[in-house]
Amino acid sequence: MKLPPAAHTDQPWRIHELARDFRVEDVWSYRTPGAGPDDFPVMLAAMRARGGLAKQSLPSRFLFAFRWKLGALLGWDKPRTGLGTRVRPLRDRVPPELADTVDLSLPAGSPFTPVYELDNEAVSELANKTVHTLMHLGWTPTGDADCDYELRMAVLVKPNGRYGRLYMTLIAPFRYLIVYPALTRQWERAWRDRTLPLHPLG
Known part of the structure; x- marks a missing residue:
């Protein structure tokens, strides 16, 4: 479900x-x-077990494949446009106690690079020719008797000039109509099935 920016900015996250x-x-x-205050690591583990572009819906996989093909054609994703070249990584800003919470030697499994991971929030980042973006995952109380805690994802961006702002505007309908609803189905199912075998034999 889409939320206003205050649903992110009003929380006491380190990312601010x-x-x-x-x-x-x-x-x-x-x-x-049924989630409790200490279940953020459980949710992350369930998401990772179910995650990955290969396990998303067919429309989402098509969109991502198209995006990478277009990026290759236009040079959006070349190394010189990314982290450590065009932009300074957010990881360079974080104190050691945050940076040490993730191991960059492990396969990321996504285009995003981990920045830090705590018991109630996690951040990863990506940069290319169009934008420097952060994906923030936070665990927060809801005040709802049926769902005490929930996962919130915030996408934070720094567009690369007018070109980057135009890019973000053009992809907005695809995010809202296809990508985020597909993630909702995938991640909420990951939570529901977290105690079930995720890859049954036979």
């Missing part, structure tokens, strides 16, 4: 002190019935 020059582009919530 580190990403003041990024704007909140999207905030989305994912329902996790």
Whole structure:
């Protein structure tokens, strides 16, 4: 479910002190019935077990494949346009106690590079010719008797000039109509099935 920016900015996340020059582009919530305050690592593990582009819906896979093909054609994703070249990685700003919470030697399994992971929030980042973006996952109380805690995803962006702003505007309908609804189905199912075998034999 789409939420207003305040659903992210009003929370006491560490990301606020580190990403003041990024704007909140999207905030989305994912329902996790029965979740408690300490279940963020459980949710992350369930998401990773079910995650990955190969396990998303066919429309989402098509969109991502098209995006990577287009990026290759236009040079959006060349190394010189990314982290450590065109932009300074957010990881360079974080204190050691945050940076040490993730192991960059492990396969990321996504185009995003981990920045830090705590017991109630996790951040990863990606940069290319169009934008420097952060994906923030947070675990927060809802005040709802049926769902005490839920996952919230915030997308924070720093577009690369007018070109980047136009890019974000053009892809907005695809995010709202296809990508985020597909993630909702995938991640909420991951929570529901977290105690079930995710890859049954036979």
